[in-house]
Amino acid sequence: MINRQWLLASRPEGSIEDTNFSYKECEVPNRELKPNEILVKNLLFLCAPTMRNWMSPPGNSLYPSIPLGSPIMAPAIAVVIESASAEYAPGDRVSTRAGWQDYEILSTDLVPVGKIPDEMTSVDAMGKFGLNSLTGYFGMLEVGQPKENDVVVVSGAAGATGSVAAQIARIKGCRVIGIAGGDQKCRWLTEECQLDAAVNYKNATVEEELRQLCPDGINVYYDNVGGDILQAAIENMAVKGRIVLCGQISSYNDDKPSEGPRNMMRLIYGSITMQGFLTRNYTDNFPSAISNLKTWYEQGKVLFKEDVREGFENLPLFYRALFDGSNDGVLLVQINSD
Structure with a gap:
């Protein structure tokens, strides 16, 4: 199977340009998983303004700087394909931070990973009730x-x-x-x-x-x-x-x-x-926060706007919409089906 990737080709100077990204195809990771690792298939990415900071040289934020030649890092919804973790089984959908690529091995010890309830759609998990x-x-x-x-x-x-x-x-x-x-x-x-x-x-x-x-x-x-x-x-x-x-x-x-x-x-x-x-900083309080947001939404007290787009090939183009104001709500890009 082919693993599509969008890599950071160069660090942006001013506005983000096409030349800051490069497209690559490689093989899906195929090594034996270490303890607490999971192989995931990415389904959907959130386009977040703060990702622009992660593309800058080290030292601009407390998040790690994306190394040149590595996949762009983003909040993501993924499905577990293989697991060496007792907490996650194949078929589980998770919210995490992943690279702009189809498949990835994640260490649950190093990257935040959380299960998504079966009754919640991937769009809602990253949109209405997401980051x-x-x-x-x-x-x-x-x-x-x-x-x-x-x-x-x-x-x-x-x-x-x-x-x-x-x-x-x-x-x-x-x-x-x-x-x-x-x-x-x-x-x-x-x-x-x-x-x-x-x-x-x-x-x-x-x-x-x-x-x-x-x-x-x-x-x-x-x-x-x-x-x-x-x-x-x-x-x-x-x-x-x-x-x-x-x-x-x-x-x-x-x-x-x-x-x-x-x-x-x-x-x-x-x-x-x-x-x-x-x-x-408030991870332990996520469940109660999501519960409150769901209640307010069901009562009509809070509205959400979601701008859902499709296509892995258009990820850099869609991301730039955050900075020209053409997005209409939380900007999500679906790249694969479950």
């Missing part, structure tokens, strides 16, 4: 800690993570304002997700818009973007406000580190906290 939704959930509730009547602002609010974070704040009784790019996205936030207001950063001065919408300041700001929008929120934070640092997509394609706040004294005198987090 992006869990990131929005834990970032808002564990780090932001919204209280009833708080004023909450979320950037990247029409995205897969931001929309969940914003809707959870609304469920908790907060006044919620989303920041997004485009009138259509803003209408979706206010009309469908029932946010109180939305700011289109493409045709508004965000700092001034937030000043008008939040005259008493922002209690919780959930940041997916960084850069000037983060600074606009800082200038409008309330005393003892909380800033949740989730992502910095505005600078992922830059060749230099993300810039920090330009007015640190505002943070000091305002007793404002800024905290980053990783979703994997």
Whole structure:
């Protein structure tokens, strides 16, 4: 059998280009499995903005840098083909981190692996109840800690993570304002997700818009973007406000580190906290989080948008959609059937 692969051919400098990837075909791994290893067939990949950091040279993030000539690393849904682990049997579907390839041997001691319930589809496991939704959930509730009547602002609010974070704040009784790019996205936030207001950063001065919408300041700001929008929120934070640092997509394609706040004294005198987090810090709480998300979804309290595409050959093309804004929800690519 042929094992298709997309490899990291060169490290991106600025925007991702076709030349950063190379396609290869090789044989399926055929060695004897070591204890706690599994051979999996990858079914579906999540296209996540943070993968851009993994393509950078070592030292840019606490995740390992993808070595040149190795498959692109991504969150994945896979099915177990062979197993030397007591926890996983052939036929089990798992959520894991894998390379852009059809088949792979994974060590369950080194890579996070979790079983997917039989009643849950692969798309739902990586979409509605997957990594992006869990990131929005834990970032808002564990780090932001919204209280009833708080004023909450979320950037990247029409995205897969931001929309969940914003809707959870609304469920908790907060006044919620989303920041997004485009009138259509803003209408979706206010009309469908029932946010109180939305700011289109493409045709508004965000700092001034937030000043008008939040005259008493922002209690919780959930940041997916960084850069000037983060600074606009800082200038409008309330005393003892909380800033949740989730992502910095505005600078992922830059060749230099993300810039920090330009007015640190505002943070000091305002007793404002800024905290980053990783979703994997809350792994033990995944089951309860998924249960809550499912309940809210069934009650019609939270909406999800999934942009599901097909075709292994188009993985690099689809991934770039994250950075030109052409995706419509959590971006998933199906490459194989069960």
